[in-house]
Amino acid sequence: MKAVLVAGGAGYIGAQTCKQLAASGFLPVTIDNISTGYRQAVKWGPLVEADIRDRYAIAGTVAKYDIRAAMHFAACSLVGESMQNPVKYYDNNVGAAVSFASSLIENGVKNLIFSSTAAVYGLPKTMLISEDHPAIPINPYGATKLAFEQALHWIACSSDLRFTILRYFNASGADLDGEVGESHDPETHLIPLLCKAVIGSGAPLSIFGSDYPTPDGTPIRDYIHVVDLAAAHVAALQRMLSGGGSGIFNVGTGVGATVAEVIRTAESILAREIPYRIGPRREGDPAVLVADPSRILHTLDWSPRFSDLRTIIQTAMWWQENRFY
Ligand SMILES: NC(=O)c1ccc[n+]([C@@H]2O[C@H](COP(=O)([O-])OP(=O)(O)OC[C@H]3O[C@@H](n4cnc5c(N)ncnc54)[C@H](O)[C@@H]3O)[C@@H](O)[C@H]2O)c1
Numbered sequence: 001m002k003a004v005l006v007a008g009g010a011g012y013i014g015a016q017t018c019k020q021l022a023a024s025g026f027l028p029v030t031i032d033n034i035s036t037g038y039r040q041a042v043k044w045g046p047l048v049e050a051d052i053r054d055r056y057a058i059a060g061t062v063a064k065y066d067i068r069a070a071m072h073f074a075a076c077s078l079v080g081e082s083m084q085n086p087v088k089y090y091d092n093n094v095g096a097a098v099s100f101a102s103s104l105i106e107n108g109v110k111n112l113i114f115s116s117t118a119a120v121y122g123l124p125k126t127m128l129i130s131e132d133h134p135a136i137p138i139n140p141y142g143a144t145k146l147a148f149e150q151a152l153h154w155i156a157c158s159s160d161l162r163f164t165i166l167r168y169f170n171a172s173g174a175d176l177d178g179e180v181g182e183s184h185d186p187e188t189h190l191i192p193l194l195c196k197a198v199i200g201s202g203a204p205l206s207i208f209g210s211d212y213p214t215p216d217g218t219p220i221r222d223y224i225h226v227v228d229l230a231a232a233h234v235a236a237l238q239r240m241l242s243g244g245g246s247g248i249f250n251v252g253t254g255v256g257a258t259v260a261e262v263i264r265t266a267e268s269i270l271a272r273e274i275p276y277r278i279g280p281r282r283e284g285d286p287a288v289l290v291a292d293p294s295r296i297l298h299t300l301d302w303s304p305r306f307s308d309l310r311t312i313i314q315t316a317m318w319w320q321e322n323r324f325y
């Protein structure tokens, strides 16, 4: 069985990807310092509880499991926190990530899949954002993700490391069998906050601004189900293991929904009104972020299957009602 090192495999997207790696015949070996992840989420392979800066842990793990490829989910990813504490973001998302890449190279791992984000684009100039859109981030989170993308480019020029950069749009939803889901603390994402507000385990929902230049005044996002996102990683891995070169891919659907549409869909699923209030805009939120997914659709054996808003909200709601961690 081919083993894959999954940095951040105890987190929301990493754990879901471990599940799909195992279903596709790989052994996911998680390395995670459990700073924002959960030991209970590591169910489909071993957990090496260590920081990605730990060169000894990586060397030992690569040798023990004969690792040929790695995925790098381990990062700090709160936009607001990054504005308050950019040093933390440069330290973990760039410093630790570069150390991780160099450990991989030292130990002969030649394939790396990296979790990047639509936040690298900053304020979009076009309705649909392709990978060639200028990358001018407007917060330290996006800037640090872009910095590591650029580091990967130069590191690959001087080594035999190949990389796939996946720029996710809005990861959302939960495992279809209810085994893993989103349990961030603090939670800042719209859909889990909406679910918590409905269940009564969180504060009432606040819409961050209704005066955007969109049809109903609320921001538009491209919501991609976490199961589809995980499948994109497996497809990218299969392409790399069959000799595919380095590349950058948006992971989104190409279809946007406003915040008000998300709330209306949840209301129709639950057959009741969801109370909310209109608050001020959140600093750093663009009006519209929607992927042009042409490249991934044409290059990888992948297309979104579960990213309709109903499936996203239904699975997220089930998870928030029954979550195991
Ligand atoms: N959630 C989203 O909507 C979204 C969108 C775009 C990109 N991303 C990126 O996807 C990745 C995964 O996001 P997530 O929502 O699953 O986050 P998460 O916080 O749930 O998971 C991150 C995991 O990495 C671990 N980790 C962090 N720093 C580490 C370190 N130095 N050493 C070892 N382990 C470390 C954490 O303990 C956690 O288990 C991140 O890189 C994030 O920036 C997420």
Ligand SMILES: O=c1ccn([C@@H]2O[C@H](COP(=O)(O)OP(=O)(O)O[C@H]3O[C@H](CO)[C@@H](O)[C@H](O)[C@H]3O)[C@@H](O)[C@H]2O)c(=O)[nH]1
Pocket (backbone or CB within 6 Å): 077, 117, 118, 119, 120, 168, 169, 170, 171, 188, 189, 190, 191, 193, 205, 206, 207, 208, 209, 219, 220, 221, 222, 259, 282, 285, 289
């Ligand atoms: O309580 C809330 C929370 C969010 N929103 C709005 O809902 C939308 C979605 O917000 P959120 O779920 O926080 O995601 P984003 O801020 O769009 O960011 C996510 O999606 C981006 C890609 O599109 C990634 O770069 C980020 O890492 C990821 O957190 C935005 O318009 C927010 O203004 C609200 O109105 N109220």
